[in-house]
Amino acid sequence: MEVIIVDTADEVARVAADAISALVAARPDAVLGVATGSSPEGIYDELSRRVAAGGLSLAGARAFMLDEYVGLPADHPERYRNVIQRAFVDKVDIAADAVAGPDGGSDDLAGACAAYEQAIADAGGIDLQLLGIGTDGHIAFNEPGSSLASRTRIKTLTHQTRADNARFFDGRIDDVPQHCLTQGIGTILDARHLVLVATGRHKAEAIHHLVEGPVSAMWPGSALQLHPHVTVVLDSPAASRLQLAGYFTETYAAKPAWQGL
Numbered sequence: 001m002e003v004i005i006v007d008t009a010d011e012v013a014r015v016a017a018d019a020i021s022a023l024v025a026a027r028p029d030a031v032l033g034v035a036t037g038s039s040p041e042g043i044y045d046e047l048s049r050r051v052a053a054g055g056l057s058l059a060g061a062r063a064f065m066l067d068e069y070v071g072l073p074a075d076h077p078e079r080y081r082n083v084i085q086r087a088f089v090d091k092v093d094i095a096a097d098a099v100a101g102p103d104g105g106s107d108d109l110a111g112a113c114a115a116y117e118q119a120i121a122d123a124g125g126i127d128l129q130l131l132g133i134g135t136d137g138h139i140a141f142n143e144p145g146s147s148l149a150s151r152t153r154i155k156t157l158t159h160q161t162r163a164d165n166a167r168f169f170d171g172r173i174d175d176v177p178q179h180c181l182t183q184g185i186g187t188i189l190d191a192r193h194l195v196l197v198a199t200g201r202h203k204a205e206a207i208h209h210l211v212e213g214p215v216s217a218m219w220p221g222s223a224l225q226l227h228p229h230v231t232v233v234l235d236s237p238a239a240s241r242l243q244l245a246g247y248f249t250e251t252y253a254a255k256p257a258w259q260g261l
């Protein structure tokens with residue numbers, strides 16, 4: 001696991017965008033994994049600037065989403081497929097039909113989960129998966145207690161996650177769906193490169209457990225320790241509980257230029 005600590009959220013976004021730019025330069029038909037939440041928004045804005053400046057094109061890329069609420073109407077602004085449309089698809093040159101998510105509106109949710117796993121497999125798997133992290137340590141919507149081997153399935157959101165996400169529903173926790181479909185931790189670990197971003201002191205505890213805690217279903221992000229290619233990009237407040245912060249800073253400063261992310 002490489003942990004990169006920078007000063008600002010803008011720098012976090014630039015580093016993560018660099019990883020995507022390098023991948024797409026080498027493989028224009030890359031399969032990206034995109035995440036919702038506030039954390040990746042700066043990355044999408046940075047990618048959009050690079051596309052507008054002509055230095056990057058995602059026209060040949062495909063993308064898979066991590067998760068989706070169950071039961072929101074198709075036109076609900078907080079349905080994650082609509083969120084990712086506004087935050088990412090509309091800002092870059094990726095084809096709208098090249099972006100897929102689990103179907104939280106399906107009458108057959110188990111079937112929708114199986115179909116989503118199959119779609120990812122049919123695309124050859126995900127090259128680079130962007131991730132944020134919840135304050136309770138969840139990745140995608142894998143709440144504490146999730147199997148580290150889980151695949152795409154229905155989950156019940158914790159009170160803490162619904163309270164955190166109520167800000168997207170005019171502060172009304174009761175409007176936040178109780179259920180979601182989410183890639184499992186096993187699904188996420190199948191991606192070839194994981195890039196997790198976090199900013200702010202409210203993420204420091206979850207980041208501490210992810211990087212330095214024991215691997216445990218109680219802190220789902222800690223499963224990333226099992227993956228051979230993980231890049232964690234943090235601002236200083238998010239890194240503030242890391243015992244190894246000094247070492248990570250020295251390592252990044254001394255990083256060989258040829259190494260890439």
Ligand SMILES: N[C@@H]1[C@@H](O)[C@H](O)[C@@H](COP(=O)(O)O)O[C@@H]1O
Pocket residue numbers: 035036037038039040066067131132133134135138139140141161165
């Ligand atoms: N399902 C998403 C996660 O993928 C995301 O990582 C998390 C953190 O969101 P934020 O980046 O807004 O703190 O929120 C949601 O619960």
